[in-house]
Amino acid sequence: MxxxxxxxxxxxxxxxxxxxxxxxxxxxxxxxxxxxxxxxxxxxxxxxxxxxxxxxxxxxxxxxxxxxxxxxxxxxxxxxxxxxxxxxxxxxxxxxxxxxxxxxxxxxxxxxxxxxxxxxxxIMLSARVEREDATVKRMVAVNDLVIRNQAAIRMIEFETALDDGFISTHRADGIIIATPTGSTAYALSGGGPIIHPGVNAVALVPICPHALSDRPVVVSADREIRVRLKDGPRVRAVCTADGQQNDALEAEDTLCITRAEKxxxxxxxxxxxxxxxxxxxxxxxxxxx
The missing domain is CATH 3.40.50.10330 (Probable inorganic polyphosphate/atp-NAD kinase; domain 1)
Known part of the structure; x- marks a missing residue:
């Protein structure tokens, strides 16, 4: 056969x-x-x-x-x-x-x-954008999800969490959430680690962070990652999946990321x-x- x-x-x-x-x-x-x-x-x-x-x-x-x-x-x-x-x-x-x-x-x-x-x-990533307790967008990624500012030469402020546990507040050009496959792409250029494809993990890589101590971190892919944009009149951010799909984000939006089902x-x-x-x-x- x-x-x-x-x-x-x-x-x-x-x-x-x-x-x-x-x-x-x-x-x-x-x-x-x-x-x-x-x-x-x-x-x-x-x-x-x-x-x-x-x-x-x-x-x-x-x-x-x-x-x-x-x-x-x-x-x-x-x-x-x-x-x-x-x-x-x-x-x-x-x-x-x-x-x-x-x-x-x-x-x-x-x-x-x-x-x-x-x-x-x-592993792949599945993400949803929560706005005022409603899901307004969904996307999937093979390599990475990237949050960055749409404005030129301006940082954004955001918080990260793993499930309900607070990780940190960041001021940076953005952040890369990368799978092991994506760890050798944009995340690697941003100073992230190479993660073997067999590892069930996700890398969080800040893009040009303001604080020198704001370094990449690797977390379990079995946990939910939450990235919440801080409020501000000049917040004009975008989330990009694999560098190919773009969706605008607003102040106080939360990007919730989990490992995709398949x-x-x-x-x-x-x-x-x-x-x-x-x-x-x-x-x-x-x-x-």
């Missing part, structure tokens, strides 16, 4: 990936699988492809993403609630999450279809090694000598 009988393909809308997309589709069509292509694929090959529905993608047994990390983040937020595993083909710049190189694509996909692969589950399921070739990715992509550490 075919392990992945229905495969979705999600592509970044970039003409530079057309050849990679064509090669993948030709290979998949030669296998005993049903293939669904998203709107990005259809835009690159309008004469050959039709865009499938979001429901069809969520019903796939595997989705292959061709693009950069941003393409995978977008697909991850949409597909993780349905429990769909994702395999990433790197056609972006860094390719930290889309770890299969185009010249290794066919061999890697063949291994995955044959049942030889490594799957990992990455994790992101990532599929890797059997040779995948997280620390090798750190060394080769981020130039962290050193190779054996």
């Amino acid at each position: 075919q392990r992945f009988p229905t495969i979705g393909v999600v592509a970044k809308r970039d003409d530079a990936i057309s050849d990679t997309l064509a090669a993948l589709l030709a290979y998949l069509r030669a296998q005993d699988v049903t293939v669904h292509t998203d709107a990005g694929c259809a835009a690159l090959m309008p004469e050959r492809l039709q865009a499938c529905t979001a429901e069809q993608l969520r019903a796939c047994s595997l989705v292959i993403v061709i693009g950069g990390d941003g393409t995978l983040l977008h697909a991850g937020r949409a597909l993780a609630p349905a429990g769909v595993p994702i395999l990433g083909i790197n056609q972006g710049r860094l390719g930290f999450m889309v770890d299969v190189a185009p010249d290794e694509m066919i061999a890697s996909v063949a291994e995955v279809l044959a049942g030889s692969f490594h799957e990992e589950q990455r 994790p992101l399921r990532l599929v890797h070739p059997p040779s995948y090694n997280y620390f090798e990715v750190l060394r080769t992509k981020l130039h962290w550490g050193r190779d054996r000598v």
Whole structure:
């Protein structure tokens, strides 16, 4: 029995990936699988492809993403609630999450279809914005949720809490709430720690804090994190999910963050090694000598 009988393909809308997309589709069509292509694929090959529905993608047994990390983040937020595993083909710049190189694509996909692969589950964040005892917005994130001031060169003041326990009052440009996946993204640039994907934790990383003692802290992902904006006439903040979804915040709003019910399921070739990715992509550490 075919392990992945229905495969979705999600592509970044970039003409530079057309050849990679064509090669993948030709290979998949030669296998005993049903293939669904998203709107990005259809835009690159309008004469050959039709865009499938979001429901069809969520019903796939595997989705292959061709693009950069941003393409995978977008697909991850949409597909993780349905429990769909994702395999990433790197056609972006860094390719930290889309770890299969185009010249290794066919061999890697063949291994995955044959049942030889490594799957990992990455925790995601679920957030809601509470305003005057009502929930006014909801969002999910693979990498991080970022609260920052919309005004240029101006700090915001906010409080953080873990469940009902007060953590601190902060004056900073904002704060990054990062998953282990996001710990190697914006949070790392902000001085946060690298957290292994297998750790059930979340990092709170203040952005350019006023106090030198206001350092990043790592907390359990099983607890609720609460970030409340302090009142003030000049409060114009925004919350961003994965750098892609933005929602405005008002004074006294509280962002309540928990671990999402469903994790992101990532599929890797059997040779995948997280620390090798750190060394080769981020130039962290050193190779054996």
